Amino acid sequence: MKFLFSLTNFFIGCCLASHAAVISDRFEKEDFIFKRSKCDYCGYELSLLDEIPIISHLLLKGKCRYCHSPIPIKLLIIEIIGGLAYINISFNQKSGIADAILIFSLLLVAICDYEEMEFNLAMLVPAIYLALITEINRFPSYRIADYIEFVPILILLTYYVLNKKLGSGDLFIYLILAFYFKPQFADLTFLSASIFLIIHFLLEYKDNFKGKEVAFIPYIFIGLTLQLLIH
Ligand SMILES: [Zn+2]
Known part of the structure; x- marks a missing residue:
């Protein structure tokens, strides 16, 4: 039970961290609440399936699905650290x-x-x-x-x-x-x-x-x- 609690929290943390990365990138520049994430190279708007923290990164082997440009590894690291930070939070x-x-x-x-x-x-x-x-x-x-x-x-x-x-x-x-x-x-x-x-x-x-x-x-x-x- 404890493990499931931690795992769920870790995943919520990953999602929050992923969104934090988007906000920091677009703060004062673009709409960061409703617009989807884009590939930095080809500008393709990522689908929801491409935005599952960590899992998408691993499935796509760290590359954009459309132009195959590498997605920065730091995003993965931000998601993991964010996930860990939220493990013990009682939501x-x-x-x-x-x-x-x-x-x-x-x-x-x-x-x-x-x-x-x-x-x-x-x-x-x-x-x-x-x-x-x-x-x-x-x-x-x-x-x-x-x-x-x-x-x-x-x-x-x-x-x-x-x-x-x-x-x-x-x-x-x-x-x-x-x-x-x-x-x-x-x-x-x-x-x-x-x-x-x-x-x-x-x-x-x-x-x-x-x-x-x-x-x-x-x-x-x-x-x-x-x-x-x-x-
Ligand atoms: Zn791309």
């Missing part, structure tokens, strides 16, 4: 729906950050709203431990932002995670994000990564996915 509860919206908002920002090193703040509005509502309700019950987990990291991140070593978007997302989940959850998310980033850089660039600019939010999202899976 039948109010809190689960809030979780789902928050995750979607962050995923959208992560994809945009990855593609363009920037994102539209409007994408974060649902997450900011949910984080503030949660924080207002929970604030009176904060313990000393919560402040110890929160304040030093906040000061450190602010210091990095002021010195332009970190984008203000990253700080924003730290606050959202700390408010919506818990400071400790946000700390662990950022810690795992940093570890993923270091491993990726060591594998990809070996030792010449000095001065390289990186989009950090995708790593934060992967760290978040890990925390959501193990919590």
